[in-house]
Amino acid sequence: MSEQPVALVTGGASGIGAAVVEALTARGYTVGCLDLNPGAAENAVATDVSDAGAVTRAVGQLRERLGPVSAVVTSAGYYEMAPVSEISVDAWRRMLRVHLGGLVNVARATLPDLRAARGSLVAVASELAVGGGDEDAHYAAAKGAILGLVRSLAAEVADTGVRINAVAPGPTDTPLLAADSPWRAPEYLQTLPLRRLTTPAEVARCVEYLVCEATFSTGDVVNVNSGAVI
Template sequence: MDTAGCAVVTGAGSGIGRACAMRLSESGLALALLDANGEAAEKAAAELPAAAAFGVDVTDETQVADAVREAAQRFGAPKVLVNAAGIIVRKTLLESSVEEWRRVLDVNLTGYFILLRQVIPLMAAGGGGSIVQIASIAGHTGYGFSSYTAAKGGVLALTRQLAAELAKDGIRINSVSPGVVHSGLNRDTLSNSAIHAATVANTPLGRIGEPDDIARAVAFLASPDAGYVTGTDLVADGGMISTIHWGPAGDELHSFHTQER
């Protein structure tokens, strides 16, 4: 058994999770790729020098426990955990059913909790490590979808809470809040030309994010370069929530000068 350790990544079959796995492989760690789509996880694993794929529902603690245990037996204790699995239901509060609300919270928040419960004891026993959780700008500002916003706000709060709890075990925990990124989660909305154009217009850097933009931030927080960083959130959104978006009125606002009297 290789005892160098591994990185556990959820949602690793596509999008941000997959990009994180690719980036983290550069650190020399083996990868345990967890995804509800086992075939997608297998395809991602085939592109990495040392990786194992697990078709896992992150809301099922037994499945998660089995996968984490097998990964640790094969590669050594987890040194990195990236919680990236997520779903979205694009409905307002009153449009959402109780079942939809529970499913979004279950995957996007309780799923993170389950991974933390299974990984932290092994990580602590192995001498510590780093956890990075994928939050969202939805946790910072109203994003239009109540269940998703609530779940991501919970990720931010949980990350802050755990920083002090885990420090004694040599474990750092941080989060990354992506803006709008080309991924499966946004494929439907970004295929709409009006939404696509509005997204670009409301992003100061003038483009939609790519999964690797987020993976680079995750890799930094997971690395020794961020060794004094814990309990914080890194927003990677091209500047979207850094400003008020005035639209066409912005030029008028910036050209207006009050007359002295």
């Protein structure tokens, strides 16, 4: 087992999750990952976060290998656009299972460790959870539900010393945004006060701050979105 503090990051093999792994590793954490496609990520277990049993088993494996966790970041997810009239029932359910269900499953599996460590959980939501978006109804709804859960869970566990917060990135320069995504279009970028996409490293720095330094903060949402929501 690691003698360093242990963090768990879902979706840690790419994008924002990979940047969070790098940031927390630099802060002295040993980081374990749950990812549907872990690739070459270190200390990773291939896991579908929407499967509660699989999450429980994977967290148990990492606990045996690394030790109990004191920080958790839920970054696993996916993005797709569609008019609300074209979103199937299965698509609604999958979006909610992965984003909201993934957070619930990971929180339930790790809260005993977090309580013992008076640790921290940070959920990755989205700017669309705050402001909504054209043809983003199911994604925005799932991410908005994350914000409600974060605030409620923060209140529920506050007396244990566990802190629950969220970051809400705007469009971020990751593989989730296709080259022809409207979020990459110069016309859209010109509507942002900073005129550019957010980077994964910038989101990771905010996560790192909430995990490592913001001991006064719980139930909060940090908007990391180049000024899209002010």
